Amino acid sequence: MPELPEVETVRRGLEPVLAGALIEKAEVRRADLRFPFPPRFAARLSGARVLSLRRRAKFILAPLSSGETWLVHLGMTGRFVIHHPEASDMPGAFHHAAGRHAAHDHVQLRLAREGGRADVVYNDVRRFGFMDLVPDAEVESHPMLAGLGVEPLGNEFSGAFLLEALAGRRTPLKAALLDQTIVAGLGNIYVCEALNRARLSPLRHAGTISAREAGRLAAAIRAVLEEALAAGGSTLRDFVQADGSLGYFQHSFRAYDREGAACTNARCAGTILRLVQSGRSTFYCARCQT
DNA sequence: CGATTAACCTGGAAGC
DNA sequence: TGCTTCCAGGTTAATC
Numbered sequence A: 001m002p003e004l005p006e007v008e009t010v011r012r013g014l015e016p017v018l019a020g021a022l023i024e025k026a027e028v029r030r031a032d033l034r035f036p037f038p039p040r041f042a043a044r045l046s047g048a049r050v051l052s053l054r055r056r057a058k059f060i061l062a063p064l065s066s067g068e069t070w071l072v073h074l075g076m077t078g079r080f081v082i083h084h085p086e087a088s089d090m091p092g093a094f095h096h097a098a099g100r101h102a103a104h105d106h107v108q109l110r111l112a113r114e115g116g117r118a119d120v121v122y123n124d125v126r127r128f129g130f131m132d133l134v135p136d137a138e139v140e141s142h143p144m145l146a147g148l149g150v151e152p153l154g155n156e157f158s159g160a161f162l163l164e165a166l167a168g169r170r171t172p173l174k175a176a177l178l179d180q181t182i183v184a185g186l187g188n189i190y191v192c193e194a195l196n197r198a199r200l201s202p203l204r205h206a207g208t209i210s211a212r213e214a215g216r217l218a219a220a221i222r223a224v225l226e227e228a229l230a231a232g233g234s235t236l237r238d239f240v241q242a243d244g245s246l247g248y249f250q251h252s253f254r255a256y257d258r259e260g261a262a263c264t265n266a267r268c269a270g271t272i273l274r275l276v277q278s279g280r281s282t283f284y285c286a287r288c289q290t
Numbered sequence B: 001c002g003a004t005t006a007a008c009c010t011g012g013a014a015g016c
Numbered sequence C: 001t002g003c004t005t006c007c008a009g010g011t012t013a014a015t016c
Helices: A004-018 A041-045 A159-166 A173-178 A188-198 A211-230
Strands: A022-028 A054-056 A059-063 A068-073 A078-083 A105-113 A116-124 A130-135 A272-277 A280-285
Touching: A004 A054, A004 A059, A004 A078, A004 A105, A004 A116, A004 A211, A022 A041, A041 A130, A159 A211, A173 A188, A188 A211, A188 A280
Parallel strands: none
Antiparallel strands: A022 A105, A054 A059, A059 A068, A068 A130, A078 A116, A105 A116, A272 A280
């Protein structure tokens, strides 16, 4: 589901509950998500303390007191929900009791911390998400993380970087921006939005953009990500924050899911079109995105 | 090597 | 109402 702003929003929602908490008990209700869980997954989580919570691209990483890092990718529909205990709950029982859990609640952690107890539940309808446990020293070389490109909100990301990274590529600009080995964290929505803001066609061969255009594109990517982050992400079908509240950046979409609507760019009288590129919907304005 | 396509899953919406 | 088809925010493996 989630792209960088949604994953970062989830991380921020989980941090106050998870960081510093002791995992008293972990319950894993099936053998796999997209991939099998690692061996003895529940047992290796149980008894560990969560030291901190960070994000890399669309991954959430939680270093544990055991010397391992808990790695989470939300896939398309993964989400975390926090349950706080109720007075009626039996001591030692999951607050969100077994047998009463919702469909697709696959992993549940009972946490203890100074402020009391809480349950964190991972729910994933389509099971495109995945989790792993890896020794801290091997996190950066993990197969899922090793090839990732730069963080679009980081210091390395700039127009100059994009110009260099896209040079010589004949792949469509849209596809290049979705390539996580170049820029890590963009997905279909924010690529469409950034290209519209930068007035660049998703069909352009990536290697043909000028230095000036690369600068515009980098600025547009940063701007849309920062605005989405400030809005708590975008809620389409599934996305909710860990506390159950909804992101609202979807109300600010200028291109995504706006087929037939007027382009909002200044001095443009165009209409947003939809086309399919490598199997995914692209929304753009053929009038001003060139 | 590079670039599309199919596949992994489920459920909601739209069409008939 | 019920059945069918299409579509979805991601990533990988297989195929042109």
